[in-house]
Amino acid sequence: MSMHGMRGLSVFISEIRNCQNKEQERLRIDKELGNVRNRFKNEKGLTPYEKKKYVWKMLYIYMLGYDVDFGHMEAVSLISAPKYPEKQVGYIVTSCLLNENHDFLRLAINTVRNDIIGRNETFQCLALTMVGNIGGREFAESLAPDVQKLLLSSSCRPLVRKKAALCLLRLYRKNPDIVNVDGWADRMAQLLDERDLGVLTSSMSLLVALASNNHEVYWSCLPKCVKILERLARNQDVPQEYTYYGIPSPWLQVKTMRALQYFPTIEDPNTRRTLFEVLQRILMGTDVVKNVNKNNASHAVLFEALALVMHLDAEKEMMSQCVALLGKFIAVREPNIRYLGLENMTRMLMVTDVQEIIKRHQAQIITSLKDPDVSIRRRALDLLYGMCDVTNAKDIVEELLQYLSSADFTMREELSLKAAILAEKFAPDLSWYVDVILQLIDKAGDFISDDIWFRVVQFVTNNDDLQPYAAAKVKEYLDKSAVHETMVKVSAYILGEYSHLLARRPGCSPKEIFSLLHEKLPTVSTTTIPILLSAYAKILMHTQPPDQELQSQIWSIFNKYESCIDAEIQQRAVEYLALCQRGAALMDILAEMPKFPERKSSLIKRTEYSEGDTAEQSAIKLRAQQQTSNALVVTDQHPANGATSPVPVGQLSLVKVPSMITTENDTSTDHPLSQQNGALSNVDPQPPSADLLSDILGPLAIEGPPGATVQSEHNAVSGLEGGSDAADGSAIVPVDEQTNTVQPIGNIAERFHALCLKDSGVLYEDPYIQIGIKAEWRGHHGRLVLFLGNKNTAPLVSVQAIILPPAHLKVELSLVPDTIPPRAQVQCPLEVVNLRPSRDMAVLDFSYKFGTNMVNVKLRLPATLNKFLQPIQVPAEEFFSQWRSLSGPPLKLQEVIRGIRPMPLPEMANLLNSFRIMNCPGLDPNPNNLVASTTFYSESRPAMLCLVRIETDPADRTQLRMTLASGDPTLTFELKEFIKEQLISIPTAPRSPAPPAAQPTPQIPPNDPAAILAGLLS
């Protein structure tokens, strides 16, 4: 059949076909487009026939992939041609070329509407088709009611009505806000009574669209759907033309079952029974036959029935029947059915209770991993990934590894990612996990993302017993001739950290390890060289006694890279060389990396993010939620303090940056360097938590990267913290060589001072332990509780706590356990009795061992003088009489104090109040003076009243005169000194600049009212 007499068009197509190459084709097409453009310009002389011919040419050109940016108006204008062929061309081409927002469409709306409401059925069909294909907003606004009328009209032929149904569907889908479907439930139910299967198929699609939006309204359609299904399944009254390979309209059966899946359940028992009978019939009555088309059709119905059974959550018996069927399918010859069998099994994982039955087919599924069809292999991979759990992880992952070497390149990345995730989630033991990842890197290094090797490094770092194993394992891989660069990276990291654990094994001396690594250097890229350099530095550090030859070899390498063009390499070379020459300091800086905080696997996170919402994927997610690993604890617990931001995994570096490389001499050079040293520059100063009590009593916080704390000079106090003024504590006094690797979190001195003012809070914290205190004070008695919290998943051992009490305190500490279990908190009560007034301090000598770290700290206990004070408000009369009776030293002492931190008087009053020395306002008429009182409790004497008077000089706030009186000379002296300390050095604040030395002691003028009062009072 020729092109309906369009000879010109046939000739054009032939010419295009005869073009030898793309260039010729383009020339021919450009020529034709020019021709068409010209003809359209002189539209007057154009007959409808010619228009039609040219428009078809344009459509042909468009199909070949050339943009046609003119002639749209001509195409649209053909719509209003009175004769069928031109009109047809206008409609078809318009729906192909124009998008729904095209301006020209608006011009055609009237014509289209006239065609729809007109009497000509052929025109109605053309118009509906175009509107249905484009589905624009303006069409919806002006045509939807007319289309609805056509659908319901009894006088219309099925040919028109089925198109009206789908046209309405399209308009509704695209513009649900415009197309009004209120009250459509009854009409929809009515439409389902239709006998014509063509109209019924379209109506069923419309029901799916409407019910998917709001099924509630369409309940009345549900029994009708079941009835239709029954009619088809029993093959009652199905015309021959709707029987496809002997199966009554498989499309309508499928659509009907699809519609039923939009209703959450079927309540009416009769309807439910009928439906299950039909489903049972479908499940049982479908056989695999020779004819491919018949097979496809019957299985289309069968798979939809399976989906509906799963949706309805049928009885277990029917479910296992479904799994059995699927098990049969995945083994059949027909590849489509194998494919869908695997896909539906994956969907079925969502249904509980069937996993075990699915597992029975594991061998067959693994066979499908070797299917000649890549589509089927993918489905098998998805299913294996979904069905994996602890019981079968080893088998499945090993199969995946085996398959990796033969897998298509397009699948390798996904495959290795999935294998890595499964290995991590379900590892029966950690060494197996390490084996799997190393094999992955070995077999498919190009497809291993950084996340995967970072993760294995995290696990090795966090598990001491894994370290020698991993080191030995990576060494084996390095011994091979060809090694992937990722393997070099991971080996360099692990050998740098842990190769010293192998030192006694043959071939594992530092020198041998070094040369093994160094052999690889010429083969790697610039991103790997820094890791190698770090490993060299670490190996050198671990070589005890030092090996001169190795040292000079490594130094010369650093020397060489000192002038490297790559900034990262250069920086490391320069730094390591400088550090090496520092001798003992190297030990500390290059010490073993601390444990990583536990965090959720970024791999697992990645898959979760990439998973969409489709049913099968959410099944995987669901299972991922249900099944937690039994081997590797993967938590996503956030630090309770909220102060830490997780360190990106990408920032692995071998060098810890402790604060202590700052020494007096070269602060300026080293400090900035150590900050930039990069990787660990996530500063985490851990300020004392706002809510200290909750810190103690709440669950232990998992802190940020231990040791990753780059502390400011002032915070860097570790070890002995005794009575020395912490504020100028740049000195780090390691108790012994091993302890100095653990850094306290937060400032110990600040924590202590805070605890002097309040009764609960954190006394000390480091990456492994948190020591909290809660205290109660009654007169001269104190009861403290020490909370020792292990922050890690490993126990703290050799825990020791000794109190070094001063002479004036009786302190009794209950037994402290030797071991603190992982993540546990131990409470140790501590009884304190105050014997005499003294400013001496009790010290807690605390030590523990974590891994190879021996930590010892000496901490002041906040059992200070003020804790034994009780504020008291003394009436003016009594105050003055007491003040008078305590006349002169040693019971009453006066001192002019300089170097006071300037503060307004009310602040000073508050400060005294916080030490339980109560301000007595109104006693002193001078607004620049302050009078306060308190009582002191001790075992040896009854409660003792203490009176304080402070005179300030508004002209110079850095000095004041303090007078203190009590019935006990020691108490007077001690309390005066205590208050002095508080006024001079207020812990948290920066110290004020010292007053100019030249300033003379102010002479209090004789007419000073304060002086008069002083005279009066004394």
Place this chain on the structure above:
Amino acid sequence: MIKAVMVMNTQGKTRLAKFYEYLPVEKQQELIRGVFAVLCSRAENVSNFIDAESIFGPDSRLVYKHFATLYFVFVFDSSENELAVLDLIQVFVETLDRCFKNVCELDVVFNYSKVHTILDEMIFGGQVVETSSSEIMKAVEEISKLEAASNAITLIPKSASGWRSR
């Protein structure tokens, strides 16, 4: 919903392309090329499914059927049943065969307007409108008769573009 119907030959030349959601022509060509790149490497006797999400984005499926020198490709979303769409390809091809008597690639090339007509009788706005090959044929024949009738009458209407002045 069916997103696209493509017919291409084993050399990758497009013989029919219909997208039920508007796409610019460059994007259409890119997708067609992407599909062909996968199809041409597939062996015989494998399944009729390929991974469509890497080409068409999430929630897309692809079913194809290979007949002589032509690939028939349907792209759709998860609201359709894969095997039912495969059956639909079969209906489409059977209808073409009825129409052209032993259809071959050349019939599709030179009668692509008729192929469009057949497709429009079968798929409407991305939904299946008719699955019976004989019903489709009836509709197409009606249209052919109309065309023939109007071609026989040589009356040329005065103004086809008169609507614009309205």
